[in-house]
Amino acid sequence: MHWTEIPADVLASFRAGAVIPAQPLALDRHRQLDRRRQRALSRYYIDAGAGGLAVGVHTTQFGIREVGLFEPVLETAAETAAGWSDRPLMLISGVVGRTAQAVGEAQIARGLGYHAVLVSxxxxxxxxDDELIEHCATIAREMPLIGFYLQSAVGGIRLTTSFWQRFAALDNVIGIKVAPFNRYATLDVVHGVASSGARERVTLYTGNDDHIVLDLTVPFRTEAGPIQFAGGLLGHWSVWTRTAVTILERCKAARATAAVPADLLALDSAVTDCNAAFFDVANDxxxxxxxxxxxxxxxxxxxxxWCLDxxxxxxxxxxxxxxxxxxxxPELNDDGFVAANLDRWLGAN
Structure with missing residues (x-):
């Protein structure tokens, strides 16, 4: 195997549960990479309290690969994180395509200092399922792997409980982003991980932007014992990130109590309502x-x-x-936090 071990403090932070924003792509009016603002985004997320960055994923736009921006965008985020924070930050790169492409992207990410790859x-x-598992196992020989159940509306495929059981059993799998936007499919992942015998090693992160707060608060009952989402790796958390950190802290606190506060339960639908606007649910x-x-x-x-397209x-x-x-x-935005720090994020080298 070519991969190196994830630093212990980075892995511990990931397993404890963190806010990991899916990083957007900063373009100028000519649709070229705006490195200054790309760096500012990373600084925003770090100062907001994020525990990592996910780059080269759906929110970054999969099309960065066709225009030669995959490596520059990953490199910009990694260099910014290294120069801006002394906290343990999990750097995650998306990898896509058939096996040869995905392996090549994992190798690029490894060379840039990323800790794990999120496989679409x-x-x-x-x-x-045999072909899918072999594909994942091949990538896992290059980098620690995070599974990705992508919702069908943006290109995801149906994945069974049996697939997730076999996926979680792969030695170098450290987590799964569960983002089918479907409760039945979410349960398929949970029960697959439970039956794999790897639930202590495989950390679940919600990507269900339509159900964030309850995913992070309410445990799932399985035959192997309760399973809990630890944190979130979310496109929704690419905005209003400082508030997202506060929400995750509240969810973690609620896990330790016998009852979930009513205002936290109500927050689930409020966050989902915001997501409906940001994600344009009305137009699929x-x-x-x-x-x-x-x-x-x-x-x-x-x-x-501006987007690439x-x-x-x-x-x-x-x-x-x-x-x-x-x-x-109004309590959910972090406009004041951004306004107080924007010049610093944009002005630093």
């Missing part, structure tokens, strides 16, 4: 990337909401939907 299986649609997630960019643009972190924009009515949740849930 969308390119293997129609493959058998058509404006999901642009919606996150719009929030960051309003805060000044991004210059514009010129046709990828806010849907009709989406800006109004974002206005609505800003007004309805």
């Amino acid at each position: 299986l969308a390119a293997l649609r129609g493959a058998s 997630f058509s404006g999901v990337i642009a919606g996150c960019h719009e929030v960051l643009r309003r805060q000044g972190l991004l210059e514009g909401r 010129p046709d990828e924009e806010l849907s009709p009515g989406q800006s109004t939907a974002i206005d609505r949740v800003y007004l309805l849930y």
Whole structure:
């Protein structure tokens, strides 16, 4: 195997549960990489209290690979993290495509100092479980692996309880991002991990942006004992990140009590309502990337909401939907935190 061990403090932080934002792509008006603002995003997440960064994932736009930005974006995030924080930060790179491409991307990530890779299986649609497991095992020989149950609306494939049992049993799997936006499919992952015998080693992170708070608060009952989501690796947490850190702290505190406070239960639907606006649920997630960019643009972190695809924009009515949740849930934004630090994040080398 070529991979190196994850530093003990980084792995401990990951297993304890952290806020890990899925990092967007900062582009200028010519749709070229804006390194200054890309670095500012990483600094924002670190200062907000995030426990890691996920780069090269869906929120970063999978298309970075076709325009030669995969390595530059990963490198920018890794260098910024190294120069900005002395806290243990888990650096996660997305890897996509068929096996040769995914292995090549894992090797790039390893060379840049990343700790683990998040594997998307969308390119293997129609493959058998045996083929999927062999694909994952091959990547795991290069880097510690985090599974990814991607929702079908943005290209994910159906994965069974049996698949997740076999996946969790792979030696170099450290976690799973569970993001099918589907409670039945979420249970498939939970019971697959429980039956694998690896639930102490494989840490579950919610990617269910439609059910964040309850995923992080309420445990799942399994035959092997209770299983709990530790933290979140979320596109939703690419915005209002300082508040996300506070929410995770509240969820962790509630886990230790006999009863979940009513206001925390109510927060689940409030966060989901905000997500519906940011992710453009009304239009089948058509404006999901642009919606996150719009929030960051309003805060000044991004210059514009440009995506790699010129046709990828806010849907009709989406800006109004974002206005609505800003007004309805003013306590959930972190605009004040961003305003107080923006010049520092943008101005540092």
